[in-house]
Every structure is written in C-alpha cells, then in structure tokens.
Amino acid sequence: xxxxxxxxxxxxxxxxASDFAPLPSSGVPGIVWPAIPKGRDTETFAILAQLExxxxxxxxxxxxxxxxxxxxxxxxxxxxxxxxxxxxxxxxKQARNLTSADWRNIPLLNRADIQDxxxxxxxxxxxxxxxxxxxVKTSGSTGExxxxxxxxxxxxxxxxxxxxxxIWQQRDFSRKVAxxxxxxxxxxxxxxxxxxxxxxxxxxxxxxxxxxxxxxIDDTLRWLVREEPGYLMTYPTYLGELISRANDLGLKPxxxxxxxxxxxxxxxxxxxxxxxxxAATVVxxxxxxxxxxxxxxxxxxxxxxxxxxxxxLEVLDDAGRPCEPGEIGRVVLTPLHxxxxxxxxxxxxxxxxxxxxxxxxxxxxxxxxxxxxxxNMLKLPSGGHVWVAVSDSGLEKIVPLRHxxxxxxxxxxxxxxxxxxxxxxxxxxxxxRHAMTRATGHEFDVQLDYxxxxxxxTSGKLEVVISEAID
Numbered sequence: 001x002x003x004x005x006x007x008x009x010x011x012x013x014x015x016x017a018s019d020f021a022p023l024p025s026s027g028v029p030g031i032v033w034p035a036i037p038k039g040r041d042t043e044t045f046a047i048l049a050q051l052e053x054x055x056x057x058x059x060x061x062x063x064x065x066x067x068x069x070x071x072x073x074x075x076x077x078x079x080x081x082x083x084x085x086x087x088x089x090x091x092x093k094q095a096r097n098l099t100s101a102d103w104r105n106i107p108l109l110n111r112a113d114i115q116d117x118x119x120x121x122x123x124x125x126x127x128x129x130x131x132x133x134x135x136v137k138t139s140g141s142t143g144e145x146x147x148x149x150x151x152x153x154x155x156x157x158x159x160x161x162x163x164x165x166x167i168w169q170q171r172d173f174s175r176k177v178a179x180x181x182x183x184x185x186x187x188x189x190x191x192x193x194x195x196x197x198x199x200x201x202x203x204x205x206x207x208x209x210x211x212x213x214x215x216x217i218d219d220t221l222r223w224l225v226r227e228e229p230g231y232l233m234t235y236p237t238y239l240g241e242l243i244s245r246a247n248d249l250g251l252k253p254x255x256x257x258x259x260x261x262x263x264x265x266x267x268x269x270x271x272x273x274x275x276x277x278x279a280a281t282v283v284x285x286x287x288x289x290x291x292x293x294x295x296x297x298x299x300x301x302x303x304x305x306x307x308x309x310x311x312x313l314e315v316l317d318d319a320g321r322p323c324e325p326g327e328i329g330r331v332v333l334t335p336l337h338x339x340x341x342x343x344x345x346x347x348x349x350x351x352x353x354x355x356x357x358x359x360x361x362x363x364x365x366x367x368x369x370x371x372x373x374x375x376n377m378l379k380l381p382s383g384g385h386v387w388v389a390v391s392d393s394g395l396e397k398i399v400p401l402r403h404x405x406x407x408x409x410x411x412x413x414x415x416x417x418x419x420x421x422x423x424x425x426x427x428x429x430x431x432x433r434h435a436m437t438r439a440t441g442h443e444f445d446v447q448l449d450y451x452x453x454x455x456x457x458t459s460g461k462l463e464v465v466i467s468e469a470i471d
Contacts, residue, residue, distance in 0.1 A: 022173045025204050040156065041202040047160035048167075054309055055164075057363045062308045069336045070312065071097040074106075076123070077342040083113075083120040084342065104320075108332060109346045114146045121341050127151065133340045138289050148290045149340035157310050157337055159201040161293040164307075166200055168299045169258065169283055173205040175230025180220060180238060181263075182456070183212045206230070213238055213456065217245055228255045236261045236284075237403075237462040240270055243277050244402065256280045262287060263461045265372045269396070271302065286370050288348055291333050295367055303355050305364035311335050313365065314345070315354050325356040328371065351377075372465075378408050378440060379469040388439050388465045395435040398428060405454045406436070408467040413445040417454055424448070 024045070027038025037045055054062065077084035078092035087107060091098070114121065127133070131152020138146050166173070177199045199208040209227060211220055213235070221242055224232065232253070234242075239259055246252055259274055261284045271282045286295040286304060294311050295304035306313045314332040315323040323329040331350040335343055355366035377385045388406060395404065403419035414436060418424075424432065433446040456462045 022200070022203055024202050037202055040159070043156055044159050044163060044202045047157065048163055051160060051164050051309055055305075055362045055364055059357075059363045059365065062363050066308060066312055066336065067098050067100075067103075070103070070334065073334075073336065073339065073342055074098060074344065076339055077344060080123045080125045081121060081342060082124065083117040084344070088344075103345075106345055108320075109344060111146050111347075111349070114148070114343075114346075122149065123339065127339055130339055131155075136289050146290055148338075148343065150292075150338060151340045154292060154335070154338050154340070158292050161296070161307050161310055163201050163203075165285065165293075165296045168296065170299070171200075171258070172230060173200045173203050175255075175257075176206045176227065177208045177231045177233065178211070178224060178227060178229035179208065180211045180232070180234040181213055183210060217241055218249070221246055221249065221251055224253045224256075225251050228253065230255055231258050231260065232256055232280075233260045233262070235461055236264045236266045236270055236282075237464065239274065239282070241403065243273055247277060252278060258283055260285060264464075265370055268302075286367070288333070291335050291343065291346070291348070294333060295370075298358055298360055298362070298366075301358070301360070303358070303369070304367040305358065305362055306367060308364050310337065313367075315352050315367070323354045325354050325366075325368075328353045331370075377470065378406075378414075378442075378444070378465070378467050379412065380442060381412050385470070386440050386442055394438065395432060398431045398435060399424060403454050405463065406465045408444075408465075408469050410468050412469050413447060415447050415449050417449050417451050419451060419454060423450060 023033060024035040024037050025041060026032050026035035027041070028036045054065070057065075074084075074088055074091045075094065078088035078090075079085070085092070091102070133149045133151045136148050136150050198205045209229070211223060224242070232239075239261060256278055258281050259278075261282055266282060266284045274280050274282050283297050284304070285293065285297070287293045291311060293307055294313060295306050297303070298305050312334040314334075315327075315329040316332055317323055317327065317329045328351055331348050331352050333343065333346050333348055351371040353368045353371065355368035358364075358366050378388060379385055395401065399418065400421040401418065402421065405417040407415040407417065409415060416432065416436060418432075429448055432448060436446050437443050454462065
C-alpha cells in the first residue's frame with residue numbers, strides 16, 4: 001500500500017500491491033464495488049475526504065480555518081452557556097472572526113473550573129442538529145476527575161480521525177485487533193450483548209477482542225499467543241511488562257505487526273524493545289477522554305501531528321507564551337466541535353515538547369514528544385522543577401527489573417520502588433542511585449524499596465513518576 005501526493009493537496013490511497021484491498025461497506029444490496037456507503041458511514045467518508053486534503057495545507061491556512069470554527073464556538077458559548085456568558089461577554093455580539101490577539105485574552109480553563117461550574121457548562125438551548133448527547137467522565141488519575149457532555153457530532157469526528165490513523169499507518173483491516181486495558185462497565189456490557197463496534201469505521205474489518213489489564217499477565221500473554229492478533233492496543237508500561245514476561249516464558253505473538261499505545265508517555269527504549277523482541281512497531285496516540293483524539297503519530301516517524309481539524313493545541317511556557325520548536329510547555333486544548341460542553345483553552349495538565357515542521361510535507365503542527373503530567377515532574381529543593389528522563393537512566397541495564405516507580409516524598413527525597421527477581425547487591429544499589437542522578441540531573445537522596453507489585457490507577461494507567469513535593 002502506498003501514498004501518492006499530488007501538489008500537497010490530494011492523497012490517493014492505493015492498495016493494488018497488497019493481497020488485501022480495503023473496501024468500504026456498501027449500503028445498497030447487490031452493489032459491492034464501488035461501494036455506496038450508508039448513514040453515518042457516508043458522513044465519515046465526507047469528513048475523511050476533507051481531512052485528506054487539509055493535511056497538506058500550510059500551517060497558516062489550517063489556522064485560518066481553525067479560527068473560523070473557533071469563532072462559531074466562542075459566539076455560541078458566550079450566548080448560550082451560563083459559565084461563558086460572563087467569561088466571554090465581549091464576544092457574544094462580535095460578528096467578525098476571532099484574531100490571535102482575541103484568543104490570547106481568553107482566560108485558561110482548569111479542571112477545578114469545570115468541577116465548580118457543574119451544570120453551568122451546559123447550554124441553555126437545544127443542540128438537536130448535533131445529535132444525541134452522552135456523558136464522558138475522566139478517570140480522575142490527576143485527583144481532579146471531570147465530567148463533560150459530548151454528542152453525535154463529536155463521535156463522528158472521532159470516527160473520521162481514527163480512520164485517518166488507520167490509513168496513515170496502512171493497517172490491514174482483515175486482521176484481528178486485541179485491546180488490553182481497564183475495561184469499563186459499558187464496554188463489558190457491550191461485549192456481553194454483542195454490541196461492540198467494528199474497529200475500522202465504514203469498512204468491513206476483522207474481529208476486535210478485549211481483555212482486562214487486571215487479569216494475570218501470564219494468562220494474558222498466552223491469550224495473545226493463542227488469538228494471534230495482527231494489532232495490539234494497550235498502555236506503554238503494560239506492553240513493557242508483556243514483552244519482558246514473554247521473553248522469560250519463551251513466548252511470542254508471531255503474527256503481531258504493530259502495537260498502538262495510549263494513556264501514558266512512550267519511551268524510545270520501549271519502541272526499540274518491541275521492535276527487537278517482537279518485530280513489531282509501536283505507534284502512539286495522544287488523546288483524552290474529555291477531548292477525544294488530539295495527535296497521531298506521523299507515518300514512519302516517532303513524532304506526532306496535531307489533529308488541527310478537530311482541536312486547537314497550544315503549548316505555552318510559564319509566561320503563557322507559545323513555545324518554539326525544542327521548548328517544553330503545558331498543553332492547552334480546545335476541541336473545535338463540542339458545543340455540548342465547550343472546553344475553551346482547557347489546561348489538561350500534560351506537558352509537551354514542540355517539534356519542527358515535518359519533512360513529510362503535512363502542515364499539521366508537530367509535537368516531538370508528550371511528557372505526561374506536571375505530577376510527573378520532581379521538585380528541586382531550590383524551588384525549581386526537573387523532568388525525569390526515565391529512558392536515559394539505564395536502570396533496566398543494571399537491575400533484574402520487572403517494574404519500578406519513582407516517588408518523591410515531601411522532603412524532596414526519592415523512594416525508588418522496585419519489583420525485581422532478587423534483591424540487589426550493594427554495588428548494584430549504588431548504580432541504581434547513580435541512574436536516578438542521570439535521569440534527573442540532580443543528586444537526590446534515594447531510598448530503595450523492594451515491593452511485590454506496583455498497583456495501577458483505576459484508569460488502568462501506571463504512574464512511573466509521582467511527586468508528593470509538588471503543590
């Protein structure tokens with residue numbers, strides 16, 4: 001399968017060289033090719049056709065269209081959402097489109113603002129053309145869970161962006177997909193009633209199978225080997241556990257070609273480990289329950305493209321200024337199409353490093369890496385903060401390591417929790433402490449703590465770094 005770019009404004013997905021040519025599902029009996037999609041599939045293709053063109057626009061052209069959509073969203077919020085009626089009063093009657101200067105004057109929205117606003121974030125007028133609404137709740141892994149409303153429009157854009165990801169990564173829709181995550185009550189119910197959706201919207205696809213991350217890892221590994229999926233979706237830390245345990249047991253999912261990760265930052269070491277041990281690539285997705293898909297990994301590269309057709313992503317420094325390539329700042333998100341609960345300049349709590357324009361030619365902004373939450377930073381006794389470069393520590397080369405977690409105590413010292421096959425020698429313990437200095441660039445007091453297991457959060461995620469010293 002190959003992409004051919006013509007003048008940076010048109011993409012034709014060709015699968016002639018593949019044994020499996022993905023064909024859309026047809027809604028007309030007797031017509032199988034070319035297919036005539038029906039219902040929501042038609043809408044998904046209509047959005048996708050626009051995405052196939054807009055990805056090649058210049059950054060300036062993309063931003064112009066973003067601000068057209070943002071102007072509609074802000075005007076609606078100022079007129080129809082009680083919380084924003086006060087906050088955005090000056091934009092309620094403004095007929096012209098927003099400018100960058102207008103945008104910078106809009107206050108940031110924090111999780112606490114959403115919690116305090118409650119029903120005041122719900123519009124006081126009907127959104128019937130946007131479809132039926134549903135509630136989305138975050139896991140609360142930051143200690144500040146939030147609840148927002150979404151609707152059919154937001155679901156439709158999610159489907160189109162997911163399909164874009166499949167096309168970018170040239171996935172074979174005939175393959176089986178295995179997902180290992182914390183299963184929600186709704187998903188379990190859907191599995192029991194047979195109402196789980198296909199994994200490739202608008203296409204006929206192979207089956208999608210599920211397993212809860214809380215199951216015994218050996219059982220899950222044997223399940224993967226038995227089921228022979230072509231694709232696996234799971235958390236990065238859990239993938240590392242699977243690969244390590246598979247090596248111990250001499251097992252390997254032979255037909256696996258790609259692992260899609262989500263929910264946690266991905267390290268270069270994990271990408272290399274998956275490639276070397278399982279001959280599978282790691283493709284990461286950055287998304288949020290309350291926002292949807294935010295950024296997708298560029299085909300053939302490790303950095304990300306912001307999905308500008310669905311969200312405005314800002315990376316801001318401590319002074320609130322946009323970060324330049326190579327700089328790290330906090331992530332601020334504005335979903336463009338959610339009128340059911342507008343989230344305007346929402347500070348999600350994550351940090352990211354801005355990247356330079358991509359050589360692939362797409363005008364979509366580049367994020368070199370997502371670094372996780374502010375809680376994943378450590379506080380220095382001097383008052384500053386430092387990121388933990390876990391992948392640079394070399395800890396796994398020193399320690400017979402199963403799992404680890406770095407916890408910073410209120411007195412700034414570090415508690416390094418280790419799940420290992422055996423206790424370390426004095427020399428190994430010294431090397432482990434030195435590894436923390438390499439990872440942080442600072443000589444913290446490090447206490448080693450041997451534990452049987454490190455529990456995951458209720459969301460299924462595993463926090464590798466936790467600071468109890470950050471306010």
